[in-house]
Amino acid sequence: MTPRITLAVSGRVLTQIHRDHRTAAMLLVLPCLLITLMWWMFKDSFGDPFNKFGPALLAMFPFIVMFLVTSVTTLRERSSGTLERLLAMPMGKLDFLLGYAVAFGVVAAVQALLAVTVSVGLLGLDIQGSVWLLGLVAVADAVLGSALGLFVSAFAQTEFQAVQFLPLIVFPQILLCGLFVARDTLPPVLEAVSNVLPLSYAVDAMTHLTRGTSTAEVWVDLLVVAAFAVGALGLGAATLRRRTP
């Protein structure tokens, strides 16, 4: 691994996002708009459901958006020949993966900053715990989404196929993460499944942060999310081959 090369990859990915206004808007503005939409939906409801669902949204957006963007961008790298060219150069597989992870981590940090500012500052979301820790969870989520997106891009031949991994990999995690039904009240089999899905821990961490000031559980959740992200990056590395058929 060479830091110069890793940072070259990150810089290049960020320049690409900067150039593509639609993607930049999807990454930064869309989460704020959707959170606002949810706040509006619940505005006249009883029992302040926005405060109940808001944290889960803050965990889900970086994950979903980064999954989508990374799976399509890395698929483009594979099919356009740029990946083959890079791997024929002195580019380590880790340089490539971490370069992407750092770039999307930076984007996620900005995304989290905007989403939290809007949720807390404008919409009155109540956060008891540390806002910094909340940002860290969002970044870990984004890196996890990127890593999984990178991994699945190896199994898609076209961008159309890559997008289809969203319902396959992401939707079940959204359904089982505790947003709709508290995880401990799920049927036992589904609870067990939800226990091995990374998004459950991300949502858990966010929920802890909004409800209380103790950080022990949050760090455990964060560690689990980070472990999943590292595992997915490892799987992603295994799909990067210098020699292809």
Place this chain on the structure above:
Amino acid sequence: MVNNVIEVRGLTVIRDRPVLDGLDVTIGSGVTGLLGPSGCGKSTLLRSIVGVQQVAGGDVRVLGEPAGSAPLRRRIGYVTQETSVYDDLTVTENLRFFARVLGCADDEVAKAIEAVDLGSHAEAVVGRLSGGQRSRASLAVALLGSPDLLVLDEPTVGLDPVLRRDLWNLFHALADDGAAVLVSSHVMDEAERCDQLLLMRDGQILAQDTPAAIKQGAGARDVESAFLSIVEAAA
């Protein structure tokens, strides 16, 4: 210089069927043209030399090292058949990125852009350029870091004749500076521009010599006729 830059022994590549089956070839310095119809295995041979092709058997050595080994990665400039540059970046941004990956100086970027005559489009986004301009941007990346071996897979396809001539002059200038240049083409009229020719068909090397010697040996006036008479003689 008579050093063997590339030595291929018994190279076998199987993709559903054998694409290359025990191929032996030795390639020296200067500008070598790899000519043959599409689908004959040119790209597969070039990819094996660069070390990005999964091979079923055989031995490929480049500049004395096993193909694809780490020390070779900064000594080979490679242009794939697709234009492998980023469409959403400018020419300069693309070059600067690859230059940072290779760890070469910033002034090489402008030099490479000038060498492929894209100076007037340096700040243009690659996706908006014509096909020929994009493939030149891709070629410029391969020139970064003054590689000892350039492997170019059909770099002149679809370019206008003036530009093609300029690029062939560039290849010769690079060869004069000591780089070995291996260029593939399916257009036989480019053969005359090479120092050495490899004629390839169905995964086999049919002939290897200077253009003049190949024509003389086959008693033909141009390389295309020589190719035909070699194929017919073998049949």
